[in-house]
Amino acid sequence: MQRNFDFLVIGSGIAGLWFALKAAESGTVGIITKKTRAESNTNYAQGGIAAVMGKDDSFEMHRRDTLEAGAGLCRDDVVQAIVTEGPALVRELIEAGVKFSAGMAGEYDLGREGGHTRRRVLHAGDITGREIERALLAAVAAHKNISVFEDMLAIDLITTQKLHQPGPNRCLGCYALDEKRAVVEVFAGKVTHLATGGSGKVYLYTTNPDIASGDGVAMAYRAGCRVANMEFVQFHPTCLYEPRAKTFLISEAVRGEGAILRGKDGAPFMPRYHAMADLAPRDIVARAIDAEMKKTGAEFVTLDITHKDAEFVKKRFPNIHAKCLEFGYDMTKQPLPVVPAAHYQCGGVVTNVSGETDIECLLAAGEVACTGLHGANRLASNSLLEAVVVAERAAKRAKAEVSGQKSVVSLPAWRSEKAGDPDELVVVTHNWDEIRRLMWDYVGIVRTDKRLLRARARIQNLQREINQFYWDYKVTPDLIELRNLALVAELIVECALQRKESRGLHYTLDYPALLPAAQDSVLRKS
């Protein structure tokens, strides 16, 4: 069965929902999402959304902080556009129903995070993402032009090139697995908006929920898009060290309110690494923690906010406080054990600031895209901002595109006639674990060419096995995600091998220096 829409949206995080709400003003929108509609990285965002709202702040300061964190690789025109267009869209989010925490005198409370020289992070307590999802999903539910399809996992994009049609490559929609009915459906869109988020699950330890398997990057790369800067994987410095917590994030905003990182001996160590100490950019803090742990043999460092008023801590961080208590830690009375974990994909599908990709009628926004805002290291809380600005612009582009198109074409059904039922699903689980562990061990915070080459050889072996499985058997959600995960792992390793320097989040013992000219690492399927 083929379902037709003017605008097809893949993903229901902030980038997908914002695009959908704007596009729905001009036509029908179908949102497909692989789990329940709120499940996304957006839903777990804690710190907030960065935007110039304070009296002591300016676009120029936000721009400079973003460029500084990005270590020479940000695109300045993109930074300017996102920083300056952001505040108006934050006001629109508020009009759409997002309730950010209030501060004194009726203004919004502005938090501070690593790399920011001013307080500029709007937040809803410490559950900002959940509040954004709540408000946007309510608006989506109330819109007659929008249909949402849950448990619908996009497998691959359908393009004119794939169908051997002449002319420039154009996106026509996608194949998606209805996970409940185990059938593959065809979704057609005059324009397709890719908003599938990031790929934290490629690493053994990550702050990301299970949806983050890099599907969008993999689908776009297979369809012919350029992918760039995948080596810049951001490791968040502070996740609770507690096996039962499944890498629970302790927001950087906790350090923004004065928390101090301490080593095994209890002494603060960040002043030895950077002038901004505990509020240095994230790459520096994560590497410092890694170095301290390696030096002292400790399994974690600690994050200490016990010197702050307990009532303030409980009010400012109610979710984090409650979650830590569940595991037996009262952050108002004792320092928390913390370790870094994979958090954010700075690279992705190459787009401009309006979300345009290399394929006609395919737009991308949010974590899946690489606009050039983040460069070699994302400034904290800039991702929600980027997602909303790029989705807004992409919706404008999409509306212009759709107004010139007549009708959706009929697309071929998914081929499944030869595929049998998978015989040994243990291969899939085993390969999932192997990829995630090898990426953690060989492609982590500190890299070497030897480790990267070792990772490349193993990933290539795994890919042979996975591809055979993929073509021989009926597709399952785990298999589709595993195939994507393996490709994303390969793209990270290939980008890392291209970079013969240490810049931002990519730190290699073989090339510790910074090259004079900053260049993107770009890959395209041959």
Ligand code: FAD
């Ligand atoms: P997501 O919100 O991840 O949404 C992706 C959507 O695509 C999901 O609905 C998913 O189910 C769907 N999807 C994926 N693949 C498929 C497929 N194949 N088929 C169908 N659907 C699919 N950033 C900030 O700016 N501030 C913060 O405070 C902050 N805190 C964070 C805290 C945590 C714990 C985490 C994990 C991230 C945080 N980030 C923060 C990063 C930020 O949340 C994300 O970068 C941002 O929300 C990404 O939005 P998105 O719309 O691009 O993707």
Ligand code: SIN
């Ligand atoms: C956090 O709250 O520390 C996460 C912020 C971000 O990733 O931007």
